[in-house]
Amino acid sequence: MTLLARARRTPDSAAPENGGAYHRPLSRRHRSESDLRLNLVSMIDVVFLLFMYFLLTANFTLGEEVYLIDVPQTRAAGFDDPFELPERPLTIRIATIGPGAADCSIRIDLPGLAPTPTFEDLFRRLEDHRVRPGNPTGLFMPDNPIHIVPTAGTRWEHTIEALNACLRAQYTSVRLIEPAAGG
């Protein structure tokens, strides 16, 4: 039998020549069920693509924050007012005196001012001395330069605490100065 003749035969009525049975075609009901079956491969492809998209676009929080510090070179490039009076910086000297987080000596270079025991006190004193609408008798303008002078052995966490206290008291020109001898 030729191939053409085989194709013209209806499968239901045809008997196999070799004694075997022809496969019955799927009924309409069965065919529609097979058409509705989901193709998992393409779904998984799309899910992976979406996953990658979200990974790339997500903003991973590092759990970190930053302090901006004064960069002298940037300042020097600016316009200097020849009539501007030089402002005397307020100097804060700090030194680590023990292993604890609170073991730090803090001193503001102001005559008659006792050392501040904690960084919270440093913040309060700085805030009390800042000129602001509610405090016209304050000593320092917010842009008054503040120099933090840690000793060589001062721990970085204490330096950062001092910097934080100054910025928290809303002073805008805070600089870290070369380490002082000692400590």
Place this chain on the structure above:
Amino acid sequence: MNLTPMIDMTFLLIVFFILTSQISNVEMAEEIELPEPKHSVAAEPDEEHRVVINLIPDLLDKRRVASMRLGFRTFNADAAGRAALRAELLAAVQRDAEVKIDIRADRQASYSEVYPILNAASASGARRVDLVVAASLPGGGARLNEEGGP
């Protein structure tokens, strides 16, 4: 099920994770325990044009800085290493004038160990030098605005 595209995608994901994990290792040295100031007024870091210097502490004495890491490069914490780091920072600023330098130092590090790096970063002519600290808890204090003022 056709496994080929699944395996393709899985390999792509593996490559992606390998690349990103290396980058995060370079940016964040796990040996460094950042300072965690109370009532912090630090700002959110700006990820653009960011160059991170990790000051890797000496494991035996955390007050000392054992080495400095800038990207994939590591520098010894001696005069030659600092000079090389300074040159690298200058090159980074020449490549991108908007670059800003983030310094990550351990909370136990001595100021005398950190200050030369601050100085080198300042001398490089970078637009900004930022000091990185651990993020405070939500509601821990006010935040700085864009200009750096509280």
